Structures are given as structure tokens and as C-alpha cells.
Amino acid sequence: MARILVTGATGLIGAPVTRQLVELGHSIIAQDLFLNPGRLGAAADEVELVRGDVTDLVGLLSTLKRGKVERIVHLAGAVADTIVPMQVVMANCVGTTNVFEAARILDVERVCWASSSGVYGRSQEYGATGLLDEDQLVGPFTVYRASKVTCEQVSLAYRDQYDLDVVGIRPVTSYGVGRLGSGSGLIADTVRRVALGEPAVFPAMFGPREAKWQPMYAADIARTFVAGVLVPRPEHVIFNAPVSEILTVGETLETFRQVVPDAHLDLATMGAAESSADIPLLDGSRAQRELGVVPEYTFRTAIEEMISIYRQEQAATV
Ligand SMILES: NC(=O)c1ccc[n+]([C@@H]2O[C@H](COP(=O)([O-])OP(=O)(O)OC[C@H]3O[C@@H](n4cnc5c(N)ncnc54)[C@H](O)[C@@H]3O)[C@@H](O)[C@H]2O)c1
Known part of the structure; x- marks a missing residue:
């Protein structure tokens, strides 16, 4: 050791x-x-x-x-x-x-x-x-x-x-449970909101629905x-x-809906930079x-785990 x-x-x-x-x-x-x-x-x-x-x-x-x-x-x-x-x-x-x-x-x-x-x-x-x-x-x-x-x-x-x-x-x-709010923390923010039934957007930094990410x-x-x-x-x-794994942004949104069918989730409004975002x-x-x-983990099994953690954390605070 x-x-x-x-x-x-x-x-x-x-x-x-x-x-x-x-x-x-x-x-x-x-x-x-x-x-x-x-x-x-x-x-x-x-x-x-x-x-x-x-x-x-x-x-x-x-x-x-x-x-x-x-x-x-x-x-x-x-x-x-x-x-x-x-x-x-x-x-x-x-x-x-x-x-x-x-x-x-x-x-x-x-x-x-x-x-x-x-x-x-x-x-x-x-x-x-x-x-x-x-x-x-x-x-x-x-x-x-x-x-x-x-x-x-x-x-x-x-x-x-x-x-x-x-x-x-x-x-x-x-992405994972930890940092919220900037960079990869934006994904955690989206998962946490979906877990808690709050309106959520998937970050624009990955580009439009047809754009791919890993x-x-x-x-x-x-x-x-x-x-x-x-x-x-x-x-x-x-x-x-x-x-x-390679997902399009559209497939990513669909994965959220498969895990939480009543999720209030959309793609964030994009500026010019994101609408042409092109991640190698x-x-x-x-x-x-x-x-x-x-x-x-696949994206699906990862967000299932994160959603479970966020819901347990919330249950522990009430
Ligand atoms: N998370 C990602 O998506 C990602 C992608 C590409 C590269 N990286 C790289 O992976 C590494 C870890 O990233 P992360 O996502 O865990 O980031 P993070 O911000 O969650 O963790 C970095 C940690 O470093 C600490 N830190 C900052 N400056 C320090 C200093 N001068 N001395 C000691 N500690 C300091 C911070 O307090 C923080 O806890 C970084 O080098 C980052 O650039 C991360």
C-alpha cells in the first residue's frame, strides 16, 4: 500500500x-x-x-x-x-x-x-x-x-x-455531486433541479440539440x-x-425524461457562441x-445515482 x-x-x-x-x-x-x-x-x-x-x-x-x-x-x-x-x-x-x-x-x-x-x-x-x-x-x-x-x-x-x-x-x-453552478457544475445544477421537481435547463455550452458531447x-x-x-x-x-459514450444534446434531454418522465426540462436559451458550439x-x-x-457508468445510470443522492439529501433536511 x-x-x-x-x-x-x-x-x-x-x-x-x-x-x-x-x-x-x-x-x-x-x-x-x-x-x-x-x-x-x-x-x-x-x-x-x-x-x-x-x-x-x-x-x-x-x-x-x-x-x-x-x-x-x-x-x-x-x-x-x-x-x-x-x-x-x-x-x-x-x-x-x-x-x-x-x-x-x-x-x-x-x-x-x-x-x-x-x-x-x-x-x-x-x-x-x-x-x-x-x-x-x-x-x-x-x-x-x-x-x-x-x-x-x-x-x-x-x-x-x-x-x-x-x-x-x-x-x-x-460531472457529479459536488460543485454547482459553473462549468461542469451546470450539469449537476440541472440534475439537482430535475431531482427536486424544479424547472431546469440543460446548459447551452454543449450547443444545439444535434451537437454531440461525451x-x-x-x-x-x-x-x-x-x-x-x-x-x-x-x-x-x-x-x-x-x-x-457519445450523446447528442437531444438524446441527453431524452435520457432525463426517461429517468424523470415529468421533468420540467428544456435546453437553455443559446447565444451566438453556443448555437455554434463545437466541442471536439x-x-x-x-x-x-x-x-x-x-x-x-452511462449518462443514464450516473444521473439516476445523482438524483437519488439529491433526493436523500433533501429528505434529510426536512
Ligand atoms: N471537472 C471537469 O470537468 C474537468 C475537465 C477538465 C479538466 N479538469 C481538471 O481537473 C482538475 C480537478 O478539477 P475539479 O473539477 O475537481 O475542480 P474543483 O474546483 O472541484 O477542485 C479543484 C480543487 O483545487 C483546490 N485548489 C484550487 N487552487 C488551489 C491551490 N492553489 N492549492 C491547493 N488547492 C487548490 C480547490 O479548492 C478545489 O477544491 C483541475 O485541474 C481541472 O482543471 C476538470
């Missing part, structure tokens, strides 16, 4: 990663800038909770050394573009380089960290190539996306220059990071999420092959 530091441990993906690693019997230091132990459930009592900032290299070194950390899952950072681009660069580029540097100095055996499917450009830039694999050129068009490309390049350099064992995973939009439940992307930190050294360094679709076969992870 390994001693593992999870950064961003009480976030949307970090919480299920931490819970899963505890279930497998590993010894975990759960680090977050804004610790929210409630997200860890019973696992909160099994881990060492540390409030820490990945932009603080000295603090990171001290946590790793004191905790005799052998492996790291690095999920902390800015998860979208903020109104202050420098915050994104600090949290992602500086924070992630600090994690690589601390791991190099202290001979950490493996760092598995979160890049993003946002490294790719708009799908029309790829023509009719079908699903994008990891050999396709990246084309980031925001500071957040560019920060992830920078971290990928830095990870490759640490691997080549210092033989650091690094595994980068590119999650697609991953759902990935937080528990499944968490299993990918768990495999990424534990499997014997894989051949590659960068992996698309091991996606398999990923080939997830490399991660399936080398990390041995295939999603266990």
Missing part, C-alpha cells in the same frame, strides 16, 4: 479519488486550499487533512517530506478561465511545476495530474478526422486551456530531463486518476479521458488500453 498525496482533494474529482484510494487501503494526505472534508464522507476520518497551496513550493516540500509521500495525484488548480488570467497561470502553471519539482527533489515515484480536453482547438479546425487521439495537434484558445498545454510540455520535459514518472490525464467535462461521471474519471497513479509505468505520458470528440482508447479503465 502506498503513501499518496492528493492535491485538490476535496474538489469534484479529488473527493472521489480520495475515497477510492482509501477504499483500496492506501494511506492518504488530502490537501486542498479550501478544505471541505464533508465531501469525503466517512473517508474524512481515514485521511490526514492538510490545508495547503500548491503555489507554495516550500510548503509542498515540507508536506511531502514530513508525510513520507511516495506518489501524488495532483488535481488542485484553477478549473476554468477566471477574470484574472494571472490567477490561472499561478495556480496551474506555477502550481503544477511546483508539484513536478517537489516530486523530482524528493524522488516521488509517480505524479498523476489533471490536464484537460480543453487543450484541443475547436472541432472545425480538425476537419473530418473523427475522434481526436493524443497525436492530434493542440490548439488552446483561452488562458486556462493554454495553461494546461504549458503543463503538458513541462511534464514531458521533467520526464525527459529528470526521468520523472508522470502521467497526465485530460478529463472531458466531468459525458464522464466524476466516479469514472476518478477511477482513471486512481489507475494513473498506481499502474506500472505506462508507455505514454499524456492520456485522453477513457471516454466511450476524443478518442479514449489509449487510457483504456494502458491504464485499464473503461467507464462503468
